[in-house]
Amino acid sequence: MKKVLAAAVASLAATGALAQTEINGTVDSKCIVMTDTAGVFGNPSPNMLTTDPQNGGVQPVIRYDVIAADFYKAVISYPVEFTSSPALSDVVNWTGDVNVSEVSDTLMSDYDANKITYNNTHEYNMSVAGSTWFKISSEADYGFAKSLPAGNYTAVVMAECIPL
């Protein structure tokens, strides 16, 4: 009987010890930039590379998680040059756009209307806490309907998160 009691007490003690194991964490104001979808250029015609899904491309999607409202601005720039490509002898004409594609809070629905745009850069004030998905489109047209040389082409979308 004593042995059973001792075992029960030991078991309780062990349970108590487990119950006191803590997991600590803090929630700071912070911004996390995530590449949700890596973009891919489609090559629908010899002189064009585009992320347009109807032309075989994939639009990159970037997600911003903001823990606190009005602490950050998101600055997203679509590419205006190749970071790697074969030697190009003619000019490349770049176009692109940045748009909000999904939001975790309906209050973010005016982000596109309130954004500041200059050159190839789009600036969003992250005035609501939560997640926002941005979709970027990019198109590169080579010369005057000139064929792009065969090879690998890489262009970079810059996604910045800057505290206010």
Place this chain on the structure above:
Amino acid sequence: MRNLKHYLAMAALASGPAVAHELTPTYPKLTPSYIPGVLSTHVVLWNARQDIGYYKVDVFDADMNPVSFIATGGDLKKVDYLGRAHIEIFVREEDQDKATYICTQSKLSRGAAQRSLVASNVCSKIR
């Protein structure tokens, strides 16, 4: 129904690949370091981008002009996937009012074929 939507959204996020870049704290403070005339602060970079192994650290003024600084171990950091880098930044006392942003920019490697890649740049603001 609303809860179910939230659950499904969370499940989708949880099952997706981790591809994040984070810098904390948001508002670090410069404090006197062990070197006279030099201030320091500490930031933590978290790399959950599997495609990125290196990050460049920079210090800028309010207009994003570079400010002189030294980071422990150099300004190019190798950070493993799901790893954290604790970065000590040293700034001259005379640059205290100029130094405004500490930024970490992902460095992409060449070689990915016909892809539009994403470079992330996350900053903290010195207060």
